[in-house]
Amino acid sequence: MTLIDFLIEPFGLDFMLRALATTLIASVVCAVLSCWLVLIGWSLMGDAVSHAVLPGVVLAYVIGAPFALGAVVFGFLAVGLIGAVRDTSRIKEDAAIGIVFTSLFALGLVLISVTPSHVDLNHIIFGNLLGVSRSELVQVAALGAIALLVLAAKNRDFTLYAFDPTHAHALGINPRLLGATLLGLLALTSVVALQAVGVVLVVAMLIVPGATAYLLTDRFQRMLLIAPAISILCAVIGLYSSYYLDTASGGMVVLSQGAVFALVYLFAPRHGLIGRRLAAMRRKRANTRVRSASTQAGRPASAQVSRRRARAER
Template sequence: MTDILTWLTEPLSHGFMSRALVATLISASVCALLSCWLVQIGWSLMGDAVSHAVFPGVVFAHMIGVPFALGAFIFGAGAVGLIGALQSRTTLKSDTTIGVVFTSLFALGIAVNSVFPSQVDLNHILFGNILGVGVNDLLLVAIVGFASGAVLLLKRRDLTLYAFDPVQAHTLGIRVRGLRILLLLILALVVVITLQTVGIILVVAMLIIPGATALLVSGRMSRILPIAVVSALVSSMVGVYAAYYLNASVGGVVVLTQAALFMLALVLGPRGGLLPNMLRSRRAAQTSRVPESGVLVGVN
């Protein structure tokens, strides 16, 4: 028993590990909430776009000496607006506009950083620097994370109706355009605060995997939301501890743990799992053969 307690408390005896765990839990939770609607609406690529589009904002912020979160949010929100304008004013499909915008902005960040190299190592923006989270960083993550989560929960009914049936939502008098803008702004905020924890590359996974995992377990949003959050919290706890004892990347291990839970849901999930679907198909085939065999017996 003493060994178990020592194993659990040793990482938390270090201040940087405690801050890393709290920041990861907050970031993963709000990403999980947001992922439920992103996956349902079909905006998974939007999270990818925003996470890459903020990179030039980070580069310019370091160049002029302002907080990188400010530059990241400006470029993230700008990317969302640009994608929306292209979708509404051209005949291009949404995935095409998303791909053009985020690759162009990401390339802009790389080009500017190569011409005007910063004294600050920007690799932690790409891959995360969770162990370097300070008290002020943690405070920012907590404020933005809890505020974003609160807004999502308060508007969950309208967002759910918009995700499943935007036409009916508009018919009922819900401002669909306003909900879209709200969701995209929260996405930009969440991406900015998650950069410090897992970085640009892995934040995409945190905005997709929890929602996809929950959708394999249930089809009701009242259950999808808690399932996604719980899976994110479990992945964060397991990932942080495993990374500490394996001396591995915290963000990478957290996402790998989320991927393992997704694979488990993919196999065993009652709604969309491979095994339950196979069993249902087998039962349906057996049921359809019973009347046929009965008729044959009667004829004989």
């Protein structure tokens, strides 16, 4: 098999092309949103919303509605419940998140167990990337486009909210409204990624790309470019790996993201574990050379002449 055959063969199949398109859309949308989630510290919120959409998907199947509709409704419901529990009781946000998302996720599992179906609803949990239909691809593309347009339109406001909500409020921007909008986009994006990797792995696509980019740059606007680029690369690698190794496609995509994060965590020039140590060693050697040169330059001329005479005599 030639290299060209190796690259072309997987995507000569219609279902692989739909899988590629779905994965690329989900990867880009999740990666862009993940930059804000990492900065704000909403990793657990991403986990909560991604799991809380499960009962909505099952109920949508029962009534014959699009899966995306049920998922969006329950995503917003989860966000509202978390906020209500946090604001109307002594329960802190992390506890509220844990209570709401585990309860809704459990409800989804119960609904799956009691819903008579000729369709295996377990693919909602674990993903069914190779089984994405044309209509589902259209839904993913539409929801992904909406999420990206809102993120692009509110880029500056969201960035200011992530770095300094107090300053945003002083400029006349409503931080609570921005936070609610981001949570709504999180619910929407979870639905997009749900088609690709299922409920269990959605949180990885929502967090890993942004965390990886965060280790590679100190500039947020560069993060917004690096994270999708990494996510696209991992999507392609994951699909090729799943085709030739005959493994789960969604799992391989996320596993590729995890492998890239591990490499960046170790070898990133400024923030990587090994990269920092190598940089420290280089700085130490440079400082040693500078001190040595300074010491030699400060020695008396007579001492330098004596050394030269001694070398000449030898």
